[in-house]
Amino acid sequence: MEESLDIIINTFHKYSVRRGDRDTLNRKKFKQFMIEEMPKSFKKEEEKEKIINDMMKEVDTNYDGQVDFNEFVALIGNILKTKHEESHENASSSVHGQGSSNGPNL
Template identity: 40%
Template structure:
C-alpha cells in the first residue's frame, strides 16, 4: 500500500473509531464529533473545548440537517483542515 493509501485508510479508521460509540458506523453524533475534535484535532482547530465552536463546526458539516455527520460530510472537515495546513506550510 502506498503512503497516501495508508493515510486515507487512517482517516477512515479514525472516523469509524468515533462513529461506533452510538452504534452507527456511518455517522457521527455531535458528541462523537466533539470527542474526535478534542482528541484528534485539538492542535489544529482552536477552541475545540468550546461548545459554540463545536456547534458551529457540526452545523457547518451537517449539510442535510439530519443531526448526524456522515463520512462524506466529515471529509469536508478533513479537506478544510488540509487546505489550511497546506497554506500554513507555504507561509513558513
C-alpha cells in the same frame, strides 16, 4: 499516501455510531473526535464548545444532526486546505517551490 487514507477511514470508524446501514458521528461523537484528534484547533479552552458547535453546523450539510462519511471527508478536505495554506505562510520564499518539510515536491 494509502496508509494515510486508511488512518482517516479508521479514525472515522473509531468515533462513528452505527445507525441502520450508515455510520455517522452524532454531536457527542463529533465533539469527542474534535477534542481528541484535533486538540490544536482550540486556542482557548473557553472557545472549544462554540467552535465545535459552529463546525458541526457547517459540516452537517444535510441538517440531520449527524456527520456522515461524505461530510467527514469534506471536513478533512477543508482542514487539509487550511494546513496547506498555513504551510505556505510559514515557509520562506527561498524554500517555496523546492519541496517542504510536509512532503516531496510533486
